[in-house]
Amino acid sequence: MVILSIVGTKGGIGKTTLTANLGALAADMGLRVLLVDADIQGSLSKFYPLGKPAQDGLTSVVLSGRVAESAITTTVWDRLDIIVCDAPRRKFSGIETTDLEQFIQGRIDAPMILRKALRSPLIEDHYDLVFVDTPGAQGPLLYTAALAAHRLISPIMPETPSAREFRTGTIELLVKLEEAQALGITPGPLTAVLNRVGHTNDARQITQEIRDSYLQMKGLVTVADTLIPASVAYNEAATAQLPVHRLKRRADRGVSPFDTMHRLVWELIPSLQGVYAGGFAEEGVEA
């Protein structure tokens, strides 16, 4: 079982979109996948249609320090389950999700809460991959979600201010996470994924600059070879509550999201190399 947390210290860079699409594609490739919505905005919880709502969600996991079966909701997709961000509509032991950051902060074992809960026999036995979506701002919830992971993935948009912010923000985050070494926790390596890359020269140049600058951060960060182009398909798929690879297989122009997402999954999870999402033809997706 491998846990991947999708992190970033900036909002709106595509964390939730990437989490949802990577998770659903890996599930479609045959792996048993658990999504965890560790962002109190709850965007990932609303991304796909769900099965019967579970009794609990993230709040119970954080408060009890363990994942009970009652915290896992199925989605309409095979092999894809989710721990939803359950409150503000619900309370667990009188704590609302909006109080989660404060609750975590008050705990001595704060950095280990999600790590301990997710690296447990129930999850090991039932899932091959866990994808954790995180908040776009530094805080106890982001730290505990990041430290739960074997590997970190961070989307980055290639506009200059965003790229600069990514660099500063990511270094800050990685330095912060390194503090956990004192507790015997080594943070997982981070892979940056260029997201919403335009077709202009400018985007290409910035992409190159980011790659070059990360060569100097060897060991800390790698930049994935696969770029995610800017495409309305990501938004259309989200609106249709579909994984983007199921929206349509062929692109009108450029590389299709179907191909992009396959390449990215193959790069991030080498054991899936060459595996395609099954059943898209039967599911009525254009071939």
Ligand SMILES: Nc1ncnc2c1ncn2[C@@H]1O[C@H](COP(=O)(O)OP(=O)(O)OP(=O)(O)O)[C@@H](O)[C@H]1O
């Ligand atoms: N490759 C892409 N091309 C075009 N639009 C994209 C792409 N990836 C994501 N988007 C769009 O960008 C917007 C923000 O994405 P998303 O919600 O995933 O970001 P986020 O980092 O999770 O934001 P937040 O910090 O608020 O949680 C969404 O409307 C999404 O559809």
Ligand SMILES: [Mg+2]
């Ligand atoms: Mg999000």
